[in-house]
Amino acid sequence: MRTIGSIGEETAKSIRRCAVDLIAEHGFEAMSLRQLAERVGITTGALYNHIGGKQELLFGLLHAVMQDLLAAVDSQVLSHLDPLTQYQAFVQLHIQFHTDRKNDVLIATTELRSLNSENYKKIIKLRNRYEATLSRILKHGCRTGIFSVTDTKLAVLALIPMLTGVSQWYRPGGRLSRNELIERYLELSLVIAGASRKKSSLLVELPDIDLEANARTADFGAKRRRFARSRDLR
Amino acid sequence: MRTIGSIGEETAKSIRRCAVDLIAEHGFEAMSLRQLAERVGITTGALYNHIGGKQELLFGLLHAVMQDLLAAVDSQVLSHLDPLTQYQAFVQLHIQFHTDRKNDVLIATTELRSLNSENYKKIIKLRNRYEATLSRILKHGCRTGIFSVTDTKLAVLALIPMLTGVSQWYRPGGRLSRNELIERYLELSLVIAGASRKKSSLLVELPDIDLEANARTADFGAKRRRFARSRDLR
Amino acid sequence: MRTIGSIGEETAKSIRRCAVDLIAEHGFEAMSLRQLAERVGITTGALYNHIGGKQELLFGLLHAVMQDLLAAVDSQVLSHLDPLTQYQAFVQLHIQFHTDRKNDVLIATTELRSLNSENYKKIIKLRNRYEATLSRILKHGCRTGIFSVTDTKLAVLALIPMLTGVSQWYRPGGRLSRNELIERYLELSLVIAGASRKKSSLLVELPDIDLEANARTADFGAKRRRFARSRDLR
Amino acid sequence: MRTIGSIGEETAKSIRRCAVDLIAEHGFEAMSLRQLAERVGITTGALYNHIGGKQELLFGLLHAVMQDLLAAVDSQVLSHLDPLTQYQAFVQLHIQFHTDRKNDVLIATTELRSLNSENYKKIIKLRNRYEATLSRILKHGCRTGIFSVTDTKLAVLALIPMLTGVSQWYRPGGRLSRNELIERYLELSLVIAGASRKKSSLLVELPDIDLEANARTADFGAKRRRFARSRDLR
DNA sequence: AATGAATGAGAGTTCATTCAT
DNA sequence: GATGAATGAACTCTCATTCAT
Numbered sequence: 001m002r003t004i005g006s007i008g009e010e011t012a013k014s015i016r017r018c019a020v021d022l023i024a025e026h027g028f029e030a031m032s033l034r035q036l037a038e039r040v041g042i043t044t045g046a047l048y049n050h051i052g053g054k055q056e057l058l059f060g061l062l063h064a065v066m067q068d069l070l071a072a073v074d075s076q077v078l079s080h081l082d083p084l085t086q087y088q089a090f091v092q093l094h095i096q097f098h099t100d101r102k103n104d105v106l107i108a109t110t111e112l113r114s115l116n117s118e119n120y121k122k123i124i125k126l127r128n129r130y131e132a133t134l135s136r137i138l139k140h141g142c143r144t145g146i147f148s149v150t151d152t153k154l155a156v157l158a159l160i161p162m163l164t165g166v167s168q169w170y171r172p173g174g175r176l177s178r179n180e181l182i183e184r185y186l187e188l189s190l191v192i193a194g195a196s197r198k199k200s201s202l203l204v205e206l207p208d209i210d211l212e213a214n215a216r217t218a219d220f221g222a223k224r225r226r227f228a229r230s231r232d233l234r
Numbered sequence: 235m236r237t238i239g240s241i242g243e244e245t246a247k248s249i250r251r252c253a254v255d256l257i258a259e260h261g262f263e264a265m266s267l268r269q270l271a272e273r274v275g276i277t278t279g280a281l282y283n284h285i286g287g288k289q290e291l292l293f294g295l296l297h298a299v300m301q302d303l304l305a306a307v308d309s310q311v312l313s314h315l316d317p318l319t320q321y322q323a324f325v326q327l328h329i330q331f332h333t334d335r336k337n338d339v340l341i342a343t344t345e346l347r348s349l350n351s352e353n354y355k356k357i358i359k360l361r362n363r364y365e366a367t368l369s370r371i372l373k374h375g376c377r378t379g380i381f382s383v384t385d386t387k388l389a390v391l392a393l394i395p396m397l398t399g400v401s402q403w404y405r406p407g408g409r410l411s412r413n414e415l416i417e418r419y420l421e422l423s424l425v426i427a428g429a430s431r432k433k434s435s436l437l438v439e440l441p442d443i444d445l446e447a448n449a450r451t452a453d454f455g456a457k458r459r460r461f462a463r464s465r466d467l468r
Numbered sequence: 469m470r471t472i473g474s475i476g477e478e479t480a481k482s483i484r485r486c487a488v489d490l491i492a493e494h495g496f497e498a499m500s501l502r503q504l505a506e507r508v509g510i511t512t513g514a515l516y517n518h519i520g521g522k523q524e525l526l527f528g529l530l531h532a533v534m535q536d537l538l539a540a541v542d543s544q545v546l547s548h549l550d551p552l553t554q555y556q557a558f559v560q561l562h563i564q565f566h567t568d569r570k571n572d573v574l575i576a577t578t579e580l581r582s583l584n585s586e587n588y589k590k591i592i593k594l595r596n597r598y599e600a601t602l603s604r605i606l607k608h609g610c611r612t613g614i615f616s617v618t619d620t621k622l623a624v625l626a627l628i629p630m631l632t633g634v635s636q637w638y639r640p641g642g643r644l645s646r647n648e649l650i651e652r653y654l655e656l657s658l659v660i661a662g663a664s665r666k667k668s669s670l671l672v673e674l675p676d677i678d679l680e681a682n683a684r685t686a687d688f689g690a691k692r693r694r695f696a697r698s699r700d701l702r
Numbered sequence: 703m704r705t706i707g708s709i710g711e712e713t714a715k716s717i718r719r720c721a722v723d724l725i726a727e728h729g730f731e732a733m734s735l736r737q738l739a740e741r742v743g744i745t746t747g748a749l750y751n752h753i754g755g756k757q758e759l760l761f762g763l764l765h766a767v768m769q770d771l772l773a774a775v776d777s778q779v780l781s782h783l784d785p786l787t788q789y790q791a792f793v794q795l796h797i798q799f800h801t802d803r804k805n806d807v808l809i810a811t812t813e814l815r816s817l818n819s820e821n822y823k824k825i826i827k828l829r830n831r832y833e834a835t836l837s838r839i840l841k842h843g844c845r846t847g848i849f850s851v852t853d854t855k856l857a858v859l860a861l862i863p864m865l866t867g868v869s870q871w872y873r874p875g876g877r878l879s880r881n882e883l884i885e886r887y888l889e890l891s892l893v894i895a896g897a898s899r900k901k902s903s904l905l906v907e908l909p910d911i912d913l914e915a916n917a918r919t920a921d922f923g924a925k926r927r928r929f930a931r932s933r934d935l936r
Numbered sequence: 937a938a939t940g941a942a943t944g945a946g947a948g949t950t951c952a953t954t955c956a957t
Numbered sequence: 958g959a960t961g962a963a964t965g966a967a968c969t970c971t972c973a974t975t976c977a978t
Contacts (some may be wrong), residue, residue: 001322008455011958026347027261027263027347027348029261029263029264030263030348032950032951032952033951033952033953034950034951034952041961042951042958042959043959043960043961044952044961045953045954045959045960045961045962046958046959046960048952048953048954049958049959050958053952053953054952054953098461110344113259113260114261114264135281150418150421151418153409154410154415154418155422157399157403158396158399158422159396160399161395161396161398161399161402162392162393162395162396162399164395165391165392165394165395165396168395169391176388181388184384184385184388185392188389188392191425191426191428192422192425192426194425205952206256242940242941243940245942266967266968266969267968267969267970268967268968276942276943277942277943277944278944278969279942279943279944279945279970279971279972280941280942280943280971281970282969282970282971283940283941283942287969287970287971288969319945380961423957476961476962477922479962479963488961494815495729495731495815495816497729497731497732498731498816500946500947500948501947501948501949502946502947502948509965510962510963510964511965512948512949512965513949513950513951513963513965513966514962514963514964516950517961517962518962521948522948522949527944539976541949541957562963578812581728581729582729582732614795617724618886618889619886621876621877622883622886623890625867625871626867626887626890627864627865628867629863629866629867629870630860630861630864630865630867632862633859633860633862633864633911636863637859644856649856652852652856653860654851656857656860656894659893659894660890660893660894662893695796713937734971734972734973735972735973736971736972736973743937744937745938745939745940746974747939747940747941747974747975747976748937748938748939748941750973750974750975751937751938752937755973755974756973756974767945793963816962818939
């Protein structure tokens with residue numbers, strides 16, 4: 001169903017997608033709003049009906065990714081109870097997310113430095129919350145004796161870039177299927193956590209949820225808000 | 235004693251240092267040559283007595299780091315004979331290098347995309363040579379039975395970002411001394427390689443060599459160079 | 469009445485006029501776009517809403533002049549039938565054009581070398597077409613016996629600069645009226661062609677046509693143009 | 703024999719030649735002193751041992767050409783007595799000079815506008831003296847009845863660009879030998895002057911003089927003069 | 937005479953952003 | 958919502974020129 005105002009919605013979504021692609025390709029600083037507008041198919045001026053500025057655009061994109069990621073952790077990881085399954089679910093989700101939304105995640109790690117300090121703090125706070133989750137799971141597992149890690153903090157600092165690295169080289173249709181990929185990384189993650197390897201498949205059943213909920217309605221800080229004006233359609 | 239031309243040498247070195255810092259801080263695209271010149275203490279124009287252009291500057295920096303890294307691998311890693319020691323030396327050198335020359339290495343991983351395609355290929359070739367070394371060591375160790383890795387290629391793809399991650403957060407004077415840091419990463423690396431942990435210290439004695447030989451004389455492609463031109467005396 | 473978009477049109481025309489004057493005065497290389505913008509009364513950046521670059525600007529100007537000149541030859545010279553009248557009309561038109569549009573024509577002969585090789589070839593092709601017309605008329609007249617020239621090719625090479633020279637020193641309101649000027653040059657041209665002098669006035673009746681049609685709508689290669697783009701609405 | 707100081711002489715000559723070529727090729731404004739220095743085979747700084755500046759260089763070149771031209775007129779044209787021979791000698795010399803020293807003469811007509819007003823006036827004065835010579839010969843010939851020209855002033859304004867045009871397209875080894883070329887232009891010039899054609903060869907015997915005397919010792923306004931410093935060579 | 941390093945101004949061009957229509 | 962034109966600041970890079978060595 002196509003609601004009133006949906007033309008603008010289409011444009012906003014197109015801006016989001018094109019922006020992510022362009023930033024992933026050239027970097028945020030190197031991408032010009034002219035390029036973006038041209039790829040979207042509108043003029044530079046029209047862009048400002050949808051975004052508040054270049055900085056707000058970047059923040060909107062990064063904020064949405066982090067929100068989506070945290071939402072997924074809540075529903076797919078923390079819904080489990082024992083730390084081992086949580087750990088496996090975390091690793092699995094991380095890679096799933098980092099392959100599904102390669103470019104979103106790429107810019108979320110690469111372009112942090114292009115945020116102004118205010119926005120930077122906000123995003124870092126979200127990132128810390130994400131990493132703290134992994135840290136808590138690891139510690140919990142150590143207490144219950146299923147994990148054995150000398151230095152939890154350092155383990156997280158090692159695990160995250162290892163897992164995130166996937167988004168740098170992954171291309172669908174490569175040598176390994178995505179599930180095979182996840183299994184390999186699960187193996188590595190488990191030995192790093194000092195867990196004895198499980199016999200059967202390491203894959204956890206994850207409920208199928210919407211991983212792009214926030215991205216789809218990301219707020220780019222446009223002054224003239226969508227839906228803000230009442231329409232007289234008599 | 236101050237030889238003729240040494241002023242220029244000083245300036246060139248200063249440019250190198252300031253450029254690395256500025257790029258690490260703001261990113262290559264976001265750094266302006268005006269900024270750089272100001273920090274060095276000369277005019278923008280004078281910069282061009284030492285560099286061929288912004289692109290050449292970046293390439294010069296990255297090329298020098300990679301050369302230094304490869305030289306270090308040759309003298310510090312491949313000088314050992316058994317794969318286990320080589321592996322330990324590799325990990326140790328990697329972290330040493332990535333903490334010693336944090337910024338150099340940061341830009342060498344972050345700013346690859348700002349290279350033009352020709353220069354990109356050259357640097358990637360060097361990076362591949364570096365990673366191939368690790369790959370070869372792992373394979374060698376698997377054959378001799380001291381390592382046990384399911385998928386060597388993937389192990390390298392997991393190890394490298396894990397180790398490189400250090401340069402993102404390391405600050406001297408932190409919770410761990412650098413040697414402690416290295417020991418922790420050695421542990422992790424050894425379990426990833428499927429090696430039985432050694433009892434005593436994992437640290438390998440590395441000879442003290444010059445890790446910045448190439449950086450110090452990096453070529454930034456300045457046109458007005460120190461060498462001969464033929465004269466037209468028809 | 470002032471239609472939408474007419475502001476831009478005005479600006480474009482003003483750019484054309486000012487550019488021609490400035491180039492005629494200082495030479496293309498010596499004219500800066502800042503100067504041009506200032507004379508037009510806009511910022512340097514705004515210039516790029518109308519031109520694609522300095523080179524495209526020059527090409528646009530030269531192309532328009534040549535097009536106008538060739539169009540005039542078609543309608544005012546080749547409309548006559550006998551070679552003698554054609555010849556007279558050619559000379560008359562040439563001087564008329566070179567006095568009417570002194571500056572346009574001045575830069576079209578002086579600034580050819582500032583064109584890049586691609587554009588150079590295009591303009592030279594037009595110039596050759598123009599000169600070939602004169603050559604053909606002369607040859608035709610020789611065949612029908614009203615002209616007598618030893619070396620047609622050389623006659624053209626001598627005639628053209630002789631006639632074009634006018635644009636170097638002509639100023640309206642000088643010693644001779646323009647029609648007197650044309651009569652004098654007609655005399656010279658006729659003896660060079662080896663034609664017996666006509667008794668009465670040498671002036672040919674030329675229809676009054678628009679000599680600046682192309683100049684008025686010259687294309688300066690602006691990227692942000694008036695026409696469609698496709699939209700990305702995946 | 704190689705005199706003391708001749709190394710500097712060689713350099714100065716090389717500068718002259720290279721400058722003429724570069725200016726003819728790219729135009730004065732478009733030629734950079736760096737280019738010039740590079741072609742000569744010295745550094746930009748060293749250039750200033752020989753020239754006073756870019757403007758002085760141009761003036762030096764143009765002044766020398768005009769001096770050479772006027773000297774040639776004195777010795778080769780005005781040495782004759784009757785206006786017909788003088789006229790023929792003038793045309794002949796003009797073309798000879800404009801083919802011999804194509805580039806020198808090209809820049810002397812093209813780059814006048816790059817002179818500052820003071821230098822411009824000086825060169826124009828020399829050019830006027832040259833053209834006045836032709837004017838005087840024509841008038842003299844009219845008085846003695848061998849020429850018949852309606853408007854002497856205009857005849858000169860037509861003749862000069864016609865003859866000078868040669869330097870735009872002439873290349874040695876073309877369709878016509880230089881003497882044939884001169885003969886053709888002599889024919890044209892004579893009918894323009896209204897003289898009855900001579901039967902035999904139109905070529906005048908011109909004494910073989912040095913046409914580059916001034917060019918060879920052109921003064922480019924260098925502050926540190928050549929030979930100005932005394933040498934102690936004990 | 938020549939070098940190499942510097943200056944300071946200015947080049948063409950692109951940028952994010954604004955705004956009347 | 959979109960357009961086309963404008964701004965003003967910034968960019969990389971080149972220029973003629975100077976000067977200690």
